[in-house]
Amino acid sequence: MGNYFLIDTESACFVPDETAINTANYTQRHRRTSVGSSDRTASNMSHAERMAETQKLLDRAIADAWYTVKSDRRPPKLTPTRWVWRLAGLYHLCHPTPRLMEEAAQGFASVNRKSLAQWAAQKAREEAGHDQLALLDIQSMGYKAEAVVEVLVPPAAKALVDHFTQSVRDSDPIDCVGYSYTGERLAICRGVEYIQMVEALLPPRTNATRCLRVHSAVGTDVEHVKETIEMIAGLTPEERVRVSRACYKAALLRFSPPKERYISDEEIQNVLKPLEHINNHR
Template identity: 60%
Template sequence: MVDIEWVQIASDKVVVATAERAWLHQLDPAQSDNRFAQPMVGTGSVATTQKLLDGFIAFAKTSVSSKGKVPTLNRWRWVWRLASSYHLCHPTSRLMEQARERFAASGRKSLAQWAAQKAREERNHDQLALLDIESMGYKALAVVEALVPPAAVALIDYFTRSAQATDPINCVGYSYTIERLALRIGEKYIQSVETKLPPGTQATRCLRVHSGVGSDVEHVKETVQMVADLAPHERTRVAIACYETALLCFSPPNEGYISDEELQNVLKPLESHTQIRVRSDFQQVTK
């Protein structure tokens, strides 16, 4: 079957995908011959596989209950997000290389090649986040040591466990989800971020690379093409990993959002001379 794919996500729920759409199917216990209650069979296709993975990401979003209002973006909160980007990017090449070794050892050539390519593509992306933090006028290494967002910790913990597992295929779902969600970020949003930053600041380099105007567009296509060729049980694992990763992405922090006051207290001692100059320029412009 190349025209439909499905994966069970709960005892009574299945995500079903065609080339046109994905939907949540409610299983009927009275129908013992329901094919969607059985493991997926057949080969995949690029169109149905992408709808399947995206369907799991969408299902995760609807499964998360919102707790409180997301804080308004400002210059200090942008540094917080840059610190998160750093922590997400920093271990990626190393973990993908570990996954590659495990895929290669088990003779899974396409997965090993995919992981090797990911390790190359993501190399030094953490440096972009550091450059952005420096442009904001802070000592970058000191900032990422002081600010370790819990959401980034949870995601990297999941990624690490996936990469170091005997079968690291969950890495595929993790990577796809992170890059697929990045595609929602367009030029309009990037420009809106830049309007909230001090004049002359170049602090969206990391964001541009990981967005719908950067390299993630091609990365998503390449991953879908690879996943579509996997065996049904492997595509099932990837889809569930997409769901698990998306849950981490969409869930608000249990401890609540850090306040602007707390952020400013942490960042104040970490200002560099560049920050003093930028702040002076900013004050002159706004007078």
């Protein structure tokens, strides 16, 4: 029941400090730089330097989470049945995002943190309707989509949404920035090859990668990551450290295998069987 639907953990791709995080080259020399300690005085940095330093800070935090988890457990092989499970997880991740981001925007605005308020309000708009893409994908797989997401709630997705909700409702909702950045940064690790691999597993005439495409290297998340880095680069050093720590916490959740065993295809099929459409794979 783990997080594998969130990221292909065997091919994590982002590169902190020029070193891919899924290689052995990530050593103690990277760990020696604590989050935020690489900041230089803002007046001494160009815009490009500030952007690069900010991304390095955030990606190091995510990389550190990767190495903190360092699990040898691997989820079951992807199958059409398990893809429906992952789509249900994507739905539950997408569904509350516009509402929670609007709530965060109001929280930031109430204390006159304009750039954060504008960023959160934009996120609320950008993420609207993505849950519907997941429902369309599930329907294309031959199931009654709304019924599926009512009964299939992957624990990994629930844990992430609970964390996101708590972040938004904290006295300072800035941790939601790290949560959002981490999700989009990991999403763009999934490119055309990954999407094609999923599509090759699915039945003919199935259009069930709409939500995945939006949250991938071929979707809008690439630009969203850049926009978020630019916003974070304009925050105070203390705020940037807080965001990087939030990235670490969110990445821990995404990289950690489930405490319990992974759900089996048979168990998923038993839930899905009564929810099939009469005309499958429309």
